[in-house]
Amino acid sequence: MSSERIIYLPLGGAGEIGMNAYVYGYGKPGRERLILVDLGVTFPDMDGTPGVDLIFPDMTWLIERRDRLEAIFVTHAHEDHVGAVHHFWERLGAPVHARAFTANIARRKMDEVGLPETTVQVASAWPETVTAGPFTVGFLPISHSIPESSALVIDVGGERLIHSGDFKLDETPIVGEPFDAALWAEVAKPGVKALICDSTNVFSLHAGRSEVTVGPEIEKLVAGASGLVCATTFASNVARVKTLAEAGKRAGRSIVLLGRAMRRMIEASIETGVLKDFPKVIPPEEASGMPRESLMLLVTGSQGERRAASAQLARGKYNGLELQEGDLFLFSSKTIPGNERGVIRIMNQMSEKGVDVVDDSTGHYHVSGHANRPDLERMQDIVQPQMVIPMHGEHRHLREHVKLTRARGRAAALAVNGTMLDLGGNRPEVAEFIETGRVYLDGQVQVGAMDGIVRDRIRMALNGHVIVTVILDEDDEPLGNPWCEVMGLPEIGKSQAPLVDVLEEDLSQYLGRAGAKTLTDDDKLDEDMRRIARNSTMGEIGKKPEVTVVISRLS
């Protein structure tokens, strides 16, 4: 019988940036005790997932093994790490551990679905640890773009693993613990078997900049503004929100927070003690009567989200406040690939109002929360792991991170979602491939990504939808002519007649010719009429629509 092994299995986050979910296990093959690190979401887009509300990793593998799951650990409170916890908690049924700020956010989510606070347990930072079956797990502070981000020190089977979480090496992060290289070296001293490491910025060649570097630039910008100043960043970037607020305060402006996430994040930061000395905030009602030059708005919507405060301000009023000619709008943020159109839309709407828009194209008003290539190298130098397993990246990031690691003489493995690695040997070995995928939250229902529902929506969006109705009487003879309705198709086609008329004529002719055998065969009728409707539309419009045939029999 084979002996214990240490396994690593990404169910999400490896081969994409988003929906992080990493399983670690220890025990005899197939009987490992398990922990889950993070359980996040990915955001949908119109291109591939129209109408979908959120995207989750498919957790089937773990749900089927829930009796072996000891605990869930959440490294930090970004949506791609914590956003799915409350959607799966009941089916996983294990305690959630997180540090105070992260736990505060996680508990708010649990509360939204009626789950109690006790589902989430507050963990202290390293050297405190949490025991979960054969695992001893410590939250080792690391800087990132949200308070209390933590790496996990996972001791199991006599080995030490470090799961980096999302991180940068910031010794002056404004909010939260500075990166403490000495502490990390000390933790690594007994020997680290594997560093499972963030790969997001592996293509960024220069060492990352500290959060502290943006303050003076922002201050200069705000000091020079003559109208109202409005700034947006990720609400969870509490350090940035503080920097922005302080720049406003120094310029003699009163601070207004707009957008639910902005207020919630600041509230959670103050409740948990991670944010101190935040400038006084005034409510929007109070602000609306004040001179414009005495105000600084901090708003949600740095990614151009249509419902966020920034987009609403770009279109018109929000909470009684409105931007005008001579105001300044600052994107203290980076646009995530895919969000460009939404951000540019806001910039142009602001321009139409005469508002000056400033973004980070000069590199002055934003720094990334992820470790750049030289930082990743420095991290390896500090931790000296036997092997590195890149995670939190698209395929190209993981591959580059593997190349970088191997070039430095260290073992590494490219493990995308579903690749179970055995970390116990001298180098990572593939143990198994697990089927993984995505689950969509569609309205309030979870559907599989492969169910075809979203595929049908995309097809209707690209090609329109034709509905054909035909009634057959008791003798299986057509009663009247078939009837067509179209949705999302031009009314008039090439023949200059209404498309529905052309379709109904072509379908009538078909039914007129159809023999008794065909008229009693629903499948055949459906298939034929679908084909005719598609071909006729192709002839008239030049595209093949989706077709639904409804056959009603009076018999």
Place this chain on the structure above:
Amino acid sequence: MSSERIIYLPLGGAGEIGMNAYVYGYGKPGRERLILVDLGVTFPDMDGTPGVDLIFPDMTWLIERRDRLEAIFVTHAHEDHVGAVHHFWERLGAPVHARAFTANIARRKMDEVGLPETTVQVASAWPETVTAGPFTVGFLPISHSIPESSALVIDVGGERLIHSGDFKLDETPIVGEPFDAALWAEVAKPGVKALICDSTNVFSLHAGRSEVTVGPEIEKLVAGASGLVCATTFASNVARVKTLAEAGKRAGRSIVLLGRAMRRMIEASIETGVLKDFPKVIPPEEASGMPRESLMLLVTGSQGERRAASAQLARGKYNGLELQEGDLFLFSSKTIPGNERGVIRIMNQMSEKGVDVVDDSTGHYHVSGHANRPDLERMQDIVQPQMVIPMHGEHRHLREHVKLTRARGRAAALAVNGTMLDLGGNRPEVAEFIETGRVYLDGQVQVGAMDGIVRDRIRMALNGHVIVTVILDEDDEPLGNPWCEVMGLPEIGKSQAPLVDVLEEDLSQYLGRAGAKTLTDDDKLDEDMRRIARNSTMGEIGKKPEVTVVISRLS
């Protein structure tokens, strides 16, 4: 009676980057003789225009005045300047003038829709001119990212206007005429009333770089490659294609062109004499038997277009050629905002094949074809126009360009699509506002952007589509139960019953309760059943679908 005026009216391209169409006129108000400069397209996207094939400016205003249209001038052969000419030519009915390369491309388009070569007339460069009614128009060479791009020198009513077209100030452009500052100064010497000027790169603060600067970097990259090298750029960037091909040739590689646009552009360049000494090209069939390290593929698809050669190579074989571990793929291009997802998809697919992907993130492998802010300033210094009218830009670009111009003490106007300016005075004055818009090519049919067709598609994509069928007998009584079909919605909702069952049950109950008055009223039935279907789906799924109600009466 009022006297002659000189008007400028953008119908497309001012307030957006794309679908350029600028009208100039001269004469008594309402009786001006007109010319059109450029007639281009914009490309659709899934967010706002799913299923649409191309987007055109709404040319209704000009079509209604076609008796006053003297001619159409095309500045260069980019799709956003020439791409709609053949779609509107018959309704505009004026001669098209363009320089040889542009004319070659325009004629190919005319040919596609069965129009003769004679629709497009080849113009020589300045100092030659074309007379069109009261207009004398000269094609003044200017550098851009396509051969033979030209500004237009428009002499009318005793004034000289310069329409810049798309341009950069490149004195070493590899292909096509270098920017000739002395010639421009000479043209401007008699005095220029207005410079109507490209605004694309007004936010780029450093002077633009010459096309010649990318050659050595590309050469170094290709020389260092050990496998097959594949590079993509806009096919119309003939200078870049030549630079890439020469880098391949110097590294001892045979050149293969993949993708229809790539072959067509090189063919047109050679036919018209703008491209000389292009390295020998071999056909894909010949290449497939050759060693990988002796090949350089130049392919279409720098923007991640799904059907282009790059995307097909990322997925698998194309023309018998396939990329492998150790090959190199170069994006010698910039990703246009909105295309990021498609480009990143290709990068990751390449990564999965083990192909190394290089893009312009270092700034080594691409230069822009548009004038940066200092170049725009230099252009104003050379031309010394009385006024500047920014065009070819989103609102934010136009606004910034106006600010820049006014800061230098020159008159300027922010004129978005539909703003008719009178250029005759000392400063531009708004003469009228014209209704403008967009027209979609949907399959082979043109539909108005406001017709609601695409809106319906977007709604189906976001919310799914429910089809309700009900049959009423001769006595206006429901015959059987209503029948539901759904497309693009989850099968099972909150009650764990099939969604269609819940819908049919709710609708049956409604019909059972409906009185004779309701049952004879199609509008009421339609409205009620639509509402019930929407509300029931909302209860089950959490979203309100599009609903089509089909009522069939046997009477």
